[in-house]
Amino acid sequence: EPQARWSAVDAYLTDLLAPADDALTAALAASDEAGLPQIAVAPNQGKLLHLLARVQGARTILEIGTLGGYSSIWLARALPADGRLISLEYDPAHAEVARLNLARAGLGAVAEVRTGAALDTLPKLEAEGAGPFDLVFVDADKKNNPRYVEWALRLTRPGSVIVVDNVVRGGTVLDEEAADEATRGTRAMFDLVARDPRLDATAFQTVGVKGHDGMLVARVVS
Numbered sequence: 001e002p003q004a005r006w007s008a009v010d011a012y013l014t015d016l017l018a019p020a021d022d023a024l025t026a027a028l029a030a031s032d033e034a035g036l037p038q039i040a041v042a043p044n045q046g047k048l049l050h051l052l053a054r055v056q057g058a059r060t061i062l063e064i065g066t067l068g069g070y071s072s073i074w075l076a077r078a079l080p081a082d083g084r085l086i087s088l089e090y091d092p093a094h095a096e097v098a099r100l101n102l103a104r105a106g107l108g109a110v111a112e113v114r115t116g117a118a119l120d121t122l123p124k125l126e127a128e129g130a131g132p133f134d135l136v137f138v139d140a141d142k143k144n145n146p147r148y149v150e151w152a153l154r155l156t157r158p159g160s161v162i163v164v165d166n167v168v169r170g171g172t173v174l175d176e177e178a179a180d181e182a183t184r185g186t187r188a189m190f191d192l193v194a195r196d197p198r199l200d201a202t203a204f205q206t207v208g209v210k211g212h213d214g215m216l217v218a219r220v221v222s
């Protein structure tokens with residue numbers, strides 16, 4: 001069964017290269033206890049986000065879709081002491097769990113969770129003059145992915161990195177007639193990224209504990 005093998009390989013890689021520590025373990029435990037869905041990135045994917053932020057030398061990070069703050073912890077740990085991560089979350093209960101998890105991880109001073117629909121909180125961020133962000137991680141309601149990438153472009157600078165999660169969706173991304181909004185939103189996001197000369201991107205498929213999925217990584221060119 002391929003899923004069992006993918007999960008076993010993920011466990012092997014994660015143990016070696018992205019082992020859990022107390023704060024990460026506690027974040028997942030608190031998320032489970034609060035009844036949050038188990039849809040955080042895998043540990044080795046969290047580590048990829050962390051490494052991308054480090055390689056990028058990110059001082060400011062925007063995350064769209066916080067859940068319990070698991071990916072936020074990986075990302076915020078890449079920041080310097082005076083860095084800043086802002087994470088946007090629709091569900092107040094998720095946001096509250098994430099704030100506690102970030103505080104427990106010692107990241108309360110660099111990481112902030114803002115509650116509300118991202119399409120409402122993004123214009124507020126812009127009005128405040130927040131950004132430009134060095135890295136944006138898009139991982140919220142997938143139907144709005146094209147709009148989130150448009151917002152990411154407004155809130156970044158040439159050289160910024162934009163990452164979008166869950167872009168393969170077990171291969172359903174191929175379905176031109178997809179009825180589900182997540183697939184439609186993801187396809188519309190791909191069309192936008194492929195056509196926009198301000199972005200240089202790739203996407204890759206992944207298998208692992210999260211099944212068959214993928215990520216898009218883009219660099220803002222201009």
Ligand code: SAM
Pocket residue numbers: 039040041064065066067068069070071072088089090091094116117118119139140141
């Ligand atoms: N990035 C998280 C991680 O890996 O630990 C996982 C995020 S989860 C896949 C998606 C989150 O987006 C959920 O917590 C959901 O409540 C939130 N969400 C859904 N619609 C949203 C919206 N319109 N604005 C902001 N967040 C939204």
